[in-house]
Amino acid sequence: MSGKYYYKYLFVFTALTFIVISELFYSNPLYKYSEEYILSTQYSGKFESSYFKFLQALSYIGENETYAISLIIAFAALHRTRAFYYIFSVNCIVGIQHILKAIYHSPRPYMRVEEIIPKSCSSSYGHPSGHTFQAIAYLLVIWFDYWKNKPAHKYHSYKIAKFTSLIFILAFSIFMGISRVYVGVHAFNHVLYGWLLGVWMAIFLHFCLRDRIINHIDILLRYKNRDNLRNSGYDTQYWLALASLYYFGSLTLYFGSFIYAQMTFDIPEIWIERTIKKCGSPPLSASFEYKTFVSAGYPIIVYISYIVLLYGSNFSQREQQYKQLERKETLGSLVIRIVIITLITSPAWLLFLYIPKNDNIVLVFLFQSFVPSLYCGSILFKYIDLIYAFININLVPEWQIKQIIDNDESDIDQNDLQRSLII
Template sequence: MKIFIISTFALGLYIIFDLLFNDQMWDANTELTVYLQENQFQGEKEIFLFFSYSLFAMPGIALIAFLFFNNKLGALIYCCLVQAIFAENSVLKNIYHQARPFFIENKIQPFECNKEFGKPSGHAMTSSAMCFLIPYIIFPSILKDQQNQKSPLYLKILIMFVLTIWTFMTGFSRIFMGVHSLGQILLGWVYTAYNIIIYLNYFHNPIMNYIRQCLQPGSQGISNKVVSAVGLFAFGWTCLSILFFELNNRIFLDEDVINLWLDALYNKCLNQQTHYNINSPQVLHNICLSLSLYIWFPFSFLLGVKLSKGIYNENQFRIHYKLLTFWQKLFRILILLILLSILIPIIFIQFQNTYAEAFGKFLTISILGGLFITVVYSNILSYFKLEVDGDFLQVSPQITSNPEGYKESELGQIVF
């Protein structure tokens, strides 16, 4: 309870601070960004671009962990959390509906042309979450001593130092590139810090233990009530997203101002061929609505866990994986990559209506992504006899988890 109160109080204080000093931080950022862009040293742009784009390497680490390590559940929970923070950032952007610096500051040039609102920074929120959650969730033995393995203190300090520097450089790169202000970056870090503190202290262990228990041989599966509760949360989140989208669409946004922002996007971005308008699904409040629907991925994952009727023996995978031939290992990888590649054509579908874009593309990707990784992948491995003991959702005709479900009271002790 104490951690929750202190964290929430600190978040509230910073939100007030951000509102009071927003203009001052914006002006300071404009001076800083103009100075950085006008006084570049050779290779500086490439360095910052590296840190900005390194964000996309983190899901690859989760994919590798899912394919080759014991903690497959941790890798998937990590992906669910990142998607949830991505969805949270999109709703927050529609609440703040603040421009990116290059939209309105003539002297600032964009080195990347993001089209949604700027506050809070999506890179700041997701990169900090991705960096700091990797050792806590995917590789917990690094920071938390195990029974037969104790990580040296210097290694823990070194890892946290690298993660901190990496997160800082990612945020600072966005300022240099002209796509975020200092206030937008700081606010993104604050929101993610709050999310991580609350999740790790109150939710992570109960959720992990519950799913592990549900997937033990002979145990009962995920409760219908738990799946329904998560689905209801995703539905409520979607309604909230639509509410702020419509408020922006009908009340808060001035079309003349938005056209000036979009003019800047078209004129400053060399590769921008389309001159968008306020109703284009790819920009501002429209794309924020679409991205907020990534909240359905955690629901899809949980639903897939229930539908698969598989089991999960966490500590057995690496032992049995070594017994596979090279070609069996290769086929396992290819099957998952092929499944994920099926989603790629959906990404390139262009809808002319925002709701069609949101529900036809982003909701579809979120639902199919979770089901492919859980139900479809596990059943294909079983069909081709490529699964091994310790696989996440191992399908076995002899031993499966009971789909009727654990009692919801056994989810764990989530106490504030």
């Protein structure tokens, strides 16, 4: 590891240490204050006020379906290298918050205080706030990535747009956190911790992993067949082992945190009673640490997608990209790509949305998270491009192609291979 990366990683993990340790000092005081604050807002007509409806709308925007839709758009609008990075990032963001909820097993305010009436019921543990964590982390990942790819200008309007978009993201995520407290499902310490961890997560993904992941995937896409890749000195077995380590390591974290919560903490009966009373008896698979168990099916999408990229036939993507320059990109092309992706992934959507969320957590794990993720990972980086090529539609927008069209496998040298190493 070079000195530059050493200091970068040192800074990032020092910041993480500070965030985790500082949480120990403000957690309890902020939680107690949150209970008092939420009770003070339990006035008559609260749920009919415009302010409440605005905050509740923010809560709905933060649901997992929003991120799934954004990934469909990203896959239709971005080059495959960046699309994979977005899928990887969302998987990490979603996974971390589920794992931490099981580890901290902190109750939501309505579970501890009888008088608190939640409007947007969530029956899993509350620390950190998943909505806040996911909102700030994902939006910052997009912000960092967008401005890195957009050529820098000295124009005043460029700087204003960059600054304004950042302010919007910060304000949106803060209001998202406030909304979760206002509806009674989170305490302020949940929100603050989620916000700080989300900022850290976005910085870690962008500055420590992004370029290495994108360079690595770009090299895989440059080759027309795997023999050429292996003959270049690129050890595919090594990368398969590294990907397997990531996947089984993530499973260990998911199931390990679930087992840890099961073995070290007995859920108080009063929490269960209040959850049932106020949230209408939610299924076991959506409650407490059991939701972490169910979510362990999501990482397979990254693992299978990568295996397809590593070993699957690319049907000469580079040739298709050259042909694409002869076709004009239109808004209709983008819409067609979105429709195709939506239709092809619809079996996964149907499973996710309509498989009953009952008390059989293994069944829900298989058919709500694992099988849909496995299916999407198997088709996204292979069959969709084949369909695009068959109907003679652009694989990705023209401006994305022009950024990478000068790179093909003849351009690859050992420096490219070294830069793609993910240490």
